[in-house]
Amino acid sequence: MTPSSVSDIFFYLQFAISEYILTVTVKERVCSATPSIGGSDMLNLSGKTAFVFGVASEDSIAWAICKMLAESGVTLYLGYQKRFRSRVFQLKDKLPQIGGFYPLDVAQDATTKEFFDAFSADNPGKKADILIHAIGFAPRTCFDRPILFVEDQDINTAMTISANSLQRCLKFALPYLNPNSSTITLTYAASNRYVPSYGIMSMAKAALECWTRELACHLGPEGHRVNAISSGPIRTIAASGIPGFDNILDHVEKNSPLRRNVNQDDVAGATLWLASPLSSGVTGQCIYVDAGYSITMVPETIMTN
Numbered sequence: 483m484t485p486s487s488v489s490d491i492f493f494y495l496q497f498a499i500s501e502y503i504l505t506v507t508v509k510e511r512v513c514s515a516t517p518s519i520g521g522s523d524m525l526n527l528s529g530k531t532a533f534v535f536g537v538a539s540e541d542s543i544a545w546a547i548c549k550m551l552a553e554s555g556v557t558l559y560l561g562y563q564k565r566f567r568s569r570v571f572q573l574k575d576k577l578p579q580i581g582g583f584y585p586l587d588v589a590q591d592a593t594t595k596e597f598f599d600a601f602s603a604d605n606p607g608k609k610a611d612i613l614i615h616a617i618g619f620a621p622r623t624c625f626d627r628p629i630l631f632v633e634d635q636d637i638n639t640a641m642t643i644s645a646n647s648l649q650r651c652l653k654f655a656l657p658y659l660n661p662n663s664s665t666i667t668l669t670y671a672a673s674n675r676y677v678p679s680y681g682i683m684s685m686a687k688a689a690l691e692c693w694t695r696e697l698a699c700h701l702g703p704e705g706h707r708v709n710a711i712s713s714g715p716i717r718t719i720a721a722s723g724i725p726g727f728d729n730i731l732d733h734v735e736k737n738s739p740l741r742r743n744v745n746q747d748d749v750a751g752a753t754l755w756l757a758s759p760l761s762s763g764v765t766g767q768c769i770y771v772d773a774g775y776s777i778t779m780v781p782e783t784i785m786t787n
């Protein structure tokens with residue numbers, strides 16, 4: 483045997499051993515990190531707890547999410563904005579699965595922390611498995627002038643509340659989240675395509691989707707998942723602030739592949755899936771629930787007119 487073939491064999495052996503160690507280690511890591519999937523009760527989420535942020539009225543997408551989570555056995559803790567207190571309290575008795583309501587204003591750290599302080603004081607040791615972030619806001623002045631002239635402070639408000647608040651909520655939620663938790667936020671297609679009138683909110687949604695990816699990567703090693711649902715247009719309080727919103731509804735109804743608009747339940751269904759172990763391998767994604775509108779480029783009608 484020549485010296486070079488001895489070193490070749492030695493090199494080959496070293497390579498084979500390290501490959502073996504790598505395969506075993508990766509296998510072990512994947513196996514221990516992957517929650518088991520299967521069984522008939524995948525959407526039976528009894529025993530699970532959710533924080534739901536963004537209920538303002540019965541029309542809120544977050545309220546449809548509450549109803550669907552409750553039907554699956556989830557106990558709900560709602561964070562409400564003080565200005566919607568009376569509306570939200572009227573809804574309280576409609577869902578016995580609501581464990582508590584606490585004020586939440588994501589504009590500042592202190593007012594966000596208030597929610598978690600109140601939750602933990604009432605429910606010592608309790609943790610949640612699901613976090614719904616269905617929060618969006620931009621001041622009126624973001625929409626009543628050309629985008630070039632929107633003031634810094636209004637842009638900052640829209641970005642803080644509609645995008646950066648996902649990070650703020652998760653920062654304070656983390657000590658109260660069980661392993662393998664699922665966070666779902668709501669976004670809109672104006673994040674990556676021009677939609678007339680959506681203005682500063684387009685930037686906010688783009689940032690929100692970026693936060694979703696960043697936070698998914700940051701929290702993924704501990705098993706936490708973070709995803710966004712990009713909803714088609716739905717008539718709600720937040721949507722009523724978008725000029726020309728009804729025209730968008732009309733256009734989508736005529737031109738989406740499903741020839742309809744989505745409703746709150748369509749979004750709630752996808753949210754339930756993302757909250758459940760059925761989606762255990764999905765994180766950092768933006769899932770479109772928009773009757774397929776986002777895959778189209780030009781309406782069918784231009785071919786016939």
Ligand SMILES: NC(=O)c1ccc[n+]([C@@H]2O[C@H](COP(=O)([O-])OP(=O)(O)OC[C@H]3O[C@@H](n4cnc5c(N)ncnc54)[C@H](O)[C@@H]3O)[C@@H](O)[C@H]2O)c1
Pocket residue numbers: 535536537538539541542543544562563566586587588589615616617618619643668669670712713714715716717718719720721
């Ligand atoms: N309705 C649509 O067409 C549509 C489409 C795509 C995405 N979305 C998104 O869905 C989410 C929910 O909106 P919606 O349409 O159900 O309207 P909505 O008005 O019912 O909900 C918006 C929620 O944001 C909350 N919020 C605003 N500022 C807050 C603050 N400082 N602190 C805490 N909460 C605050 C409000 O209290 C309200 O509950 C928003 O992020 C919105 O941008 C809506």
